[in-house]
Amino acid sequence: MGEFDQLIPRRGTDSIKWHVKSNELPMWIADMDFKTAPAILKAMREKVDFGVFGYEEPQADYYKAVAHWYETEHHARPETNWMLYCTGVVPAISAVVQRISNVGDNVVVQAPVYDIFYHSIENNGRHVLSSDLVYDQQAHTYAIDFKDLETKLADPVSTLMILCNPHNPIGKVWSRDELIQISSLCQKHHVILLSDEIHGDLVFGEPAYTPLFSLPDALIQHTITTVSPSKSFNVAALHAATVIVPNENLRESVSRGINNDELGEPNLLAIPATIAAYTQSSDWLQALKAKLVENRQFVAQFIETRIPEVQLVSENATYLLWFDVSQVTDDAEKLTVFIREQTGLFLSAGTVYRGNGCYFLRMNIACPTNMVEDGLNRLKQGIEAFKK
Ligand SMILES: Cc1ncc(COP(=O)(O)O)c(C=O)c1O
Structure with missing residues (x-):
């Protein structure tokens, strides 16, 4: 298993992202569920040991x-x-x-x-x-x-x-x-x-x-x-x-x-x-980017085949994906609250970014691919329930 496939539990740490209920899956705030590069950890340890x-x-x-x-x-x-x-x-x-x-x-x-x-x-x-x-x-x-x-x-x-x-x-x-x-x-x-x-x-x-x-x-x-x-x-x-x-x-x-x-x-x-x-840490960053590309491709395929009423808008930057949900709602805030209540998936409502954000959701995919898959299944379930 690669380093970016490991699920590292962050509940009960001081993480803002993971300060959520036990059934909830946070994919909102922009940090990653990956450990940082080994050289950074080593430099920090040496500093702490200096005392x-x-x-x-x-x-x-x-x-x-x-x-x-x-x-x-x-x-x-x-x-x-x-x-x-x-x-x-x-x-x-x-x-x-x-x-x-x-x-x-x-x-x-x-x-x-x-x-x-x-x-x-x-x-x-x-x-x-x-x-x-x-x-x-x-x-x-x-x-x-x-x-x-x-x-x-x-x-x-x-x-x-x-x-x-x-x-x-x-x-x-x-x-x-x-x-x-x-x-x-x-x-x-x-x-x-x-x-x-x-x-x-x-x-x-x-x-x-x-x-x-x-x-x-x-x-x-x-x-x-x-x-x-x-x-x-x-x-x-x-x-x-x-x-x-x-x-x-x-x-x-x-x-x-x-x-x-x-x-x-x-x-x-x-x-x-x-x-x-x-x-x-350049090599580490290259490996991270390969993982993020894999996750993006996974999302693109999942959305296209399984949630066709949602469109992936993001081009080739950041691990934050921008989804057009205008076929589903003009109130992204309401939709994110609903999805969180129904499925535990915690996304960012596009509304806070203003402009036409009320038609969009933002999803953070900087996590192991099986967590991304879990998020997408919840998104599909949430969108289907919302439409009803
Ligand atoms: C565009 C942008 N600027 C700044 C920040 C945060 O910067 P900092 O934590 O260094 O204050 C973020 C975090 O998501 C961001 O997306």
């Missing part, structure tokens, strides 16, 4: 590890002096919202999108201005309406755009051309562009992931890219992220924001675990 845990700050080896990863995995080496450490991608986003925009400004997003973007914007007294992604009902794909995006960026009180690349929850990675267009529009209208690339390592085949910082120099001076080993290596509770800001003045501002909020100091495991991830 002295005073205040820390990342040194050159940390930043070199990040640069090395992007160079070897994604063919784009960010300068180490562009980087800032932060205790998470969401904390970095909130710090940027606070420091880079003003109360009452618009922050442009593309709904349906990761719901916490809305919290970071609205909890800080800014307005969400969405240039909704355009859904093609026939092809089951999403696209950017660049005309609409430009109109929204051109609004004088739009000062920041938060992009999700690859895009959670729709499972799509943006092409280099699309990134160039987005970045050019932001530059034209004096909007700072923050690209959340936490899912960047989880892209399967083509089109490949293009880090925003790999665009030509002139197109990255108003950009901030956030990356982290958290999704790729299942270390969300590590609370480690790197913020990449090529322009010195902007970087100073972002650094001030991170440090004002006291988000710049790593916990005792963040540095060794990140270095081990980025320098020794």
Whole structure:
């Protein structure tokens, strides 16, 4: 049995995902039911065995590890002096919202999108201005309406755009051309562009992931890219992220924001675990991706043959699958509550991601394939009962 086929019981740990009833199967929040890479565990053990845990700050080896990863995995080496450490991608986003925009400004997003973007914007007294992604009902794909995006960026009180690349929850990675267009529009209208690339390592085949910082120099001076080993290596509770800001003045501002909020100091495991991830865990990631591809194919076939009223929309990114359930309901929230009550399957309702999310469900398939199968059987049963 492969390492990604092992069912590791997580009930009774402090896992948010698994804080559910004994008959329930959680396939919602974005963490994986897999153990992290051996090299990361080894680095953590060595650190714990050392036993002295005073205040820390990342040194050159940390930043070199990040640069090395992007160079070897994604063919784009960010300068180490562009980087800032932060205790998470969401904390970095909130710090940027606070420091880079003003109360009452618009922050442009593309709904349906990761719901916490809305919290970071609205909890800080800014307005969400969405240039909704355009859904093609026939092809089951999403696209950017660049005309609409430009109109929204051109609004004088739009000062920041938060992009999700690859895009959670729709499972799509943006092409280099699309990134160039987005970045050019932001530059034209004096909007700072923050690209959340936490899912960047989880892209399967083509089109490949293009880090925003790999665009030509002139197109990255108003950009901030956030990356982290958290999704790729299942270390969300590590609370480690790197913020990449090529322009010195902007970087100073972002650094001030991170440090004002006291988000710049790593916990005792963040540095060794990140270095081990980025320098020794590429093979593990390849094996993980093979498992995720297998799970995606399993889901695609199951849905097509056994739940034909549901369509799989996700393209080639993330382990979060986006299902069109518009033939079943226009109230995804109601459907997820019903499915959970009837079958114990706990999915995310698309509604929280706004836009046309009320017609969609999101399922996390980063778990052993037999758990995915269990989830799909429950989904089928839940949908059939709901239709009655
Ligand atoms: C797009 C996106 N950004 C950020 C996060 C969370 O980042 P962090 O845990 O580093 O704050 C998630 C988690 O699901 C996510 O999907």
